[in-house]
Amino acid sequence: MGRFLFGRLMQSLVLLWLVSMIGFAILHLAPGGPLSQFIAGGNLNADDIARLMAQYGLDRPLPVQYLEWVGRFLIGDWGNSFRDQQPVTAIIAGHIGATLELMLTSTLLSILIGGTIGIIGAVRRYSIFDTVATIGAMIALSIPTFWFGLAVIYVFSVDLGWLPAGNRQTMGHGSFLDRVHHLIGPCIVLALVSTAIWSRYMRSSMLDVINQDYIRTARSKGVPPFQILTHHAVRNALLPMITITGLHVPALLGGALVTETVFTWPGMGRLFLDSVSYRDYPVVMGILMFSALMVLIGSLLADLMYALADPRIRGAGR
């Protein structure tokens, strides 16, 4: 297990280094720069622009800028944002709560609902329920999030007035119930698509399992059907789901670009979008490295959990 972990860690470090180099190069080679936002305001002269370029060190060769960035990154200084001068780590920390709140809620909801639908669909394969669920999943997967978000706002906020038209809380207030109220809209939108996805995963995973020999054996031994389902089928069907959940961790923290924009949700997705369009190099790099870290940790965790849940893997890893 120790050697397995060490190997994985080494792999991860090399990957992180590659991600940082490629990300840095692409970001800086893309046309434009972080000062454009100030130039567009029209109050800066060319000599002001040249002065700011020099002050921010943007006029130096790219490798020099990269090495400086890496050096600082390694000692925990992720730089300051060009937009608001605040440390990148503080900015990321300030956005992650909103994203976690939204993504955890919607993911838990969709795993629970999608999982249940998938199990029932697999057990009652080709039943009316299964057909409706399959068609429903296809429709849900094809609806553009952007459009669906606007439709939810239009119907539930503008027309019916049941839900707020966005934001994480009522400005100046923000009790627990108020926050839940604000969560409903974006959760519906996010959960719709992911419920469909989870139900499909669960259904196929269950179908694999219930055709296995040990299920037939259990049935022939007279184990009650419900017990077969809970003790034998679902537990085994959940194994591949662990991997998928692990790979889903970065998405939990990466946020949802479209939904966060439509619902004015101050999360990581929108931060990334804003930072890219402003060419806020330190923030973009910070988010990139953070996400890469999360992907690596997520897959590592999935492997570990898998090993814990399944003795066969543990044996192979030894």
Add this chain to the structure above:
Amino acid sequence: MKQDDPMQIQEPLLMLSRRGLIMGGAALMAAGTLGLPRGAAAQSAPAGQAIIGFSQEVTVLHPLMSHNEVDQGVFWNLYSTLWAAGPDGTLVPVLAKALPTVENGGLSADGMTWRIELRDDVKWHDGTPLTAADIKFTIELVQNPEFRAQGRNGYTQITDIAVEGDHVITWKLKEAFAPLISVLGWMFVVPSHILSKVADPNDPAFAAAPVGTGPYVFAERQTGNYVSLKANPDYFGTPAYLDTLIFKYIPDLNAMYTQFKTGEIDYIGLQGIPANFYDEAKSLPDRAIYEAPRGAIENLTLNLSHPALSDKAVREALYMAIDKTAIIDLVYYGVHKPAATFLSSAHWAYNPDLAPHEYDLKKAAAHLDSAGWVIGADGIRVKDGVRLSFSNSTTTGNQLRAETQQLLADDFKKIGVEMTINNMVAAVLWADFWKNSEFDSLMTGTVYTIAADPDVTHRFGSAAIPLEVGSGSNVSRYKNPALDALLLQGRTEFDHDKRKAIYFQVQAMIRADLPFLPLFDTIQLEGTVKGLDGYAYNMNTLCNTWNAASWKKTI
């Protein structure tokens, strides 16, 4: 408001009061906000909140660092300036006891020596009294070459700053520079007692916990979400009516308008209501909609080093071929007003007597004929081997500008001119492409003035071409020695009326030379909910929350 505006019929009183507020009552308004007594009426403790919607995020709370328009909208409430301009351009003293003039001894007769007396009852939000040392520190910080200042225009002229006692400051100018008084009208004073202790002038700590002297104190900030301010109980001027201001960031314009409609925000500010919702917005119950001039002139910026555009006859013909009314009505839902020069018609130095613009394709074609541009085999004019063809660039994703480009290209084609379209993302356009005059022509909304002063040396002066001298914003590469002389006169003249006459001439000269083709005076559609009173737009600021301390809730 337009004449057929239904609100004018339904609510004549509301309209009247709003007009009166903005035009006639401007000085009074400014006085109230900016620290002068508003009257004897007793004022109760601040109460309630206003949620201000912006489609740009408030970024930097250090008022001297590079910042955007909405940041200034916060600065006006958090900090104070020596004086400030009301909606009609009249300067009103804030931290200064009076505006410096030759009569009151604030200015020497040649305008080279300044002496400013400060109020003695101003306290920083942490309780420390404001002194002349703070003003000195602020000016010197902007001058500090290490500091990432927004701009130094005017500040570089100041020298020999001296403090007399606690409340008098004096300085000399290297050369007379009349626009300085406007520039200082945007100089938000920062606390010397806090910032002088920090070794690195760019240390971000102050921006995270700003301390000012304004009517509001900093309360809380959630990046990507909002900034909130609380009323300052020790404000030296008339205290704020509202207890809390929340500057909410809503990145999507449609989402922002929806939140204005559903009442999640009380005021919809920068970038305003999308023009396509204008009619619907006017019919919303319990909402007041305003046509606020931004001071930005939408225009075609021409590169005068382009072989065809360098010909004045071509520029004149192009101008005649622009149907401003059609652009405004067909593309912009009739929101904007035709522009005639680099100043908004609401600006105090606007010249109303410029040669009128006339849309006439026949005249335009005849003008090109007589200038020797003959139609070639492909229908495009040629002269001395130069084809009358140029490209136009603007930022991608701006649908309305793209439509305007189409209208223009169609009309230009009718007079034998080819205009191709070469749009690019903002981060590319506003980089070398703009600075090094790599474009043929640009379609942009430009604020030509600095701190609303009519001086445009940096935009049209021969010595302000960035490609040639590395400084300035004269990206058209326009050169006119007569204009240079006139601009110098305007910079060194301190008398308001004489300056006005000079800038009338400047506008006439630019109208004749056409280094850019003005399209329209940009109007921003803003709105407030019923019961939020006191709003007044002011094109002499970058953001109309400049007087939010005068806002109050009546419902």
